[in-house]
Amino acid sequence: MSKQGAKNWFIVDGYLPFAGKVEGEPFEGHEAVMILNCQDEAAEVFMDIYYEDRDPDEGIPIIVSAKRVKCLRMDRPQDIGGIRLDRQLQYSLRFRSNIEVVIQYGRMDIAQPNLAYIGMMGYAEA
Amino acid sequence: MSKQGAKNWFIVDGYLPFAGKVEGEPFEGHEAVMILNCQDEAAEVFMDIYYEDRDPDEGIPIIVSAKRVKCLRMDRPQDIGGIRLDRQLQYSLRFRSNIEVVIQYGRMDIAQPNLAYIGMMGYAEA
Amino acid sequence: MSKQGAKNWFIVDGYLPFAGKVEGEPFEGHEAVMILNCQDEAAEVFMDIYYEDRDPDEGIPIIVSAKRVKCLRMDRPQDIGGIRLDRQLQYSLRFRSNIEVVIQYGRMDIAQPNLAYIGMMGYAEA
Amino acid sequence: MSKQGAKNWFIVDGYLPFAGKVEGEPFEGHEAVMILNCQDEAAEVFMDIYYEDRDPDEGIPIIVSAKRVKCLRMDRPQDIGGIRLDRQLQYSLRFRSNIEVVIQYGRMDIAQPNLAYIGMMGYAEA
Numbered sequence: 001m002s003k004q005g006a007k008n009w010f011i012v013d014g015y016l017p018f019a020g021k022v023e024g025e026p027f028e029g030h031e032a033v034m035i036l037n038c039q040d041e042a043a044e045v046f047m048d049i050y051y052e053d054r055d056p057d058e059g060i061p062i063i064v065s066a067k068r069v070k071c072l073r074m075d076r077p078q079d080i081g082g083i084r085l086d087r088q089l090q091y092s093l094r095f096r097s098n099i100e101v102v103i104q105y106g107r108m109d110i111a112q113p114n115l116a117y118i119g120m121m122g123y124a125e126a
Numbered sequence: 127m128s129k130q131g132a133k134n135w136f137i138v139d140g141y142l143p144f145a146g147k148v149e150g151e152p153f154e155g156h157e158a159v160m161i162l163n164c165q166d167e168a169a170e171v172f173m174d175i176y177y178e179d180r181d182p183d184e185g186i187p188i189i190v191s192a193k194r195v196k197c198l199r200m201d202r203p204q205d206i207g208g209i210r211l212d213r214q215l216q217y218s219l220r221f222r223s224n225i226e227v228v229i230q231y232g233r234m235d236i237a238q239p240n241l242a243y244i245g246m247m248g249y250a251e252a
Numbered sequence: 253m254s255k256q257g258a259k260n261w262f263i264v265d266g267y268l269p270f271a272g273k274v275e276g277e278p279f280e281g282h283e284a285v286m287i288l289n290c291q292d293e294a295a296e297v298f299m300d301i302y303y304e305d306r307d308p309d310e311g312i313p314i315i316v317s318a319k320r321v322k323c324l325r326m327d328r329p330q331d332i333g334g335i336r337l338d339r340q341l342q343y344s345l346r347f348r349s350n351i352e353v354v355i356q357y358g359r360m361d362i363a364q365p366n367l368a369y370i371g372m373m374g375y376a377e378a
Numbered sequence: 379m380s381k382q383g384a385k386n387w388f389i390v391d392g393y394l395p396f397a398g399k400v401e402g403e404p405f406e407g408h409e410a411v412m413i414l415n416c417q418d419e420a421a422e423v424f425m426d427i428y429y430e431d432r433d434p435d436e437g438i439p440i441i442v443s444a445k446r447v448k449c450l451r452m453d454r455p456q457d458i459g460g461i462r463l464d465r466q467l468q469y470s471l472r473f474r475s476n477i478e479v480v481i482q483y484g485r486m487d488i489a490q491p492n493l494a495y496i497g498m499m500g501y502a503e504a
Contacts, residue, residue, distance in 0.1 A: 002134045002222075003251040008380045012414045012447060012482035013497060036138045036176060036218040050414060050447050069138060069176050069218040092414040092447040092480075096380075102218075102249050104138035109495065116368075117235065118497030119139055119244030123480050125381040128260045128348075129377040162264045162302060162344040195264065195302050195344040228344075228375050230264035242494075243361065245265060245370030254386045254474075255503040288390045288428060288470040321390060321428050321470040354470075354501050356390035369487065371391060371496030 004038045005100040006124035013118075014049075014091040016075055017109040029109050031074040033093065036102045037064040043097050049083060050092040057083055064101060095122070130164045131228040132250035135221040139244075140175075142201055142213045143235040155235050157200040159219065162228045163190040169225050175209060176218040183209055190227060221248070256290045257354035258376035261347040265370075266301075268327055268339045269361040281361050283326040285345065288354045289316040295351050301335060302344040309335055316353060347374070382416045383480035384502035387473040391496075392427075394453055394465045395487040407487050409452040411471065414480045415442040421477050427461060428470040435461055442479060473500070 017029035043064040060081035103122040143155035169190040186207035229248040269281035295316040312333035355374040395407035421442040438459035442448040481500040
């Protein structure tokens with residue numbers, strides 16, 4: 001069996017954009033983290049949030065079911081252990097999983113107001 | 127001979143955008159997966175599609191000819207084994223190849239309606 | 253001395269966008285490949301261009317001076333061995349260097365006409 | 379303890395966009411480099427800036443505190459050792475750290491004037 005990802009992942013440029021919700025439009029600026037678990041058992045992941053000028057929030061538990069992708073909206077406290085991130089605040093993420101997973105980050109920004117994207121894989125360490 | 131890529135690839139943030147086709151314009155929101163085979167023989171690739179809340183579709187066969195790049199449009203069932211993906215649906219992809227290839231993902235979104243891009247390499251495991 | 257990059261690089265999603273040049277505006281849709289050589293000697297690089305339905309153009313020579321970054325505009329035949337790439341044509345790139353370098357790809361698209369970007373590292377094999 | 383990143387990082391496509399500041403708008407075209415240090419001690423990082431046609435600026439010192447993320451604005455000389463980068467100038471970056479860190483790059487461009495993004499991990503060598 002080949003590797004199914006990595007156990008340690010890092011996303012450095014977290015930054016919740018303006019919500020910029022427009023009446024009657026389905027778009028809203030947001031960030032999401034997607035975790036893919038290709039294995040036959042659930043993944044137990046711990047997420048740490050790092051900041052520029054204060055101590056990190058560490059050990060936020062996330063469960064990803066077997067053979068599923070899980071999407072965390074970073075502007076929804078219920079998705080990230082009750083943490084309420086401020087908009088326009090720089091932060092970074094570290095993930096530690098008990099089994100191999102693959103983690104990707106996406107930002108959709110409509111502040112200007114046309115939609116712009118950042119999408120990228122996290123940085124992996126086995 | 128150096129390595130010509132990897133045999134296992136992962137793309138986590140699949141999401142078919144609105145088609146947003148505008149009369150008389152050549153643009154249409156879409157996703158594509160590109161597979162590069164630099165070797166002297168055809169690559170036999172199997173693609174698996176993972177979802178948030180149901181079992182994956184596994185083992186979709188794809189052939190990439192020797193010394194060619196192949197482009198799969200994710201909104202065309204004939205390109206991906208007859209699977210019809212819903213728009214605005216989160217999914218992930220795993221690829222397993224019998225020889226080393228390189229896989230990249232692209233999304234073109236014109237929902238807002240100005241064009242926005244995500245482009246990125248897949249995540250590779252040897 | 254640590255590694256200064258890799259000798260083999262791959263970029264899969266090459267695609268020259270519309271030029272979309274607007275009178276009096278400094279912007280023009282284009283692609284560029286940037287090669288960074290941090291070492292004390294020049295790098296001798298060979299570039300191969302792969303296509304969807306014909307044989308590759310192979311062995312295009314590129315020299316990158318010591319301790320410099322070199323920028324190749326993919327729409328300028330004089331930058332890429334006299335090859336004239338068609339716009340709206342899928343292609344991929346492979347680079348082989350005699351010493352370690354780092355290669356990144358960028359696309360600027362103004363077809364719609366607001367500027368959109370793809371920017372990403374190539375895929376590296378030592 | 380698993381690895382917490384890498385000691386050597388490369389960003390190839392540095393390019394300060396037009397500032398394009400609009401009266402009364404909070405947006406300004408810029409580039410930023412973010413360095414994440416997940417460890418219990420400060421990271422001592424040296425940054426080198428490479429150019430197309432002149433010798434590099436080398437050895438710019440940067441300190442990243444323990445368990446913090448640090449954001450460098452590339453258009454602010456005070457953030458990068460007093461160097462004043464020209465806008466619309468190609469440059470590349472190399473980082474060498476005494477401990478493992480993770481480095482990501484972002485560009486926000488509003489020249490056209492709608493916002494466009496490039497966001498990506500640097501290229502890492504252990």
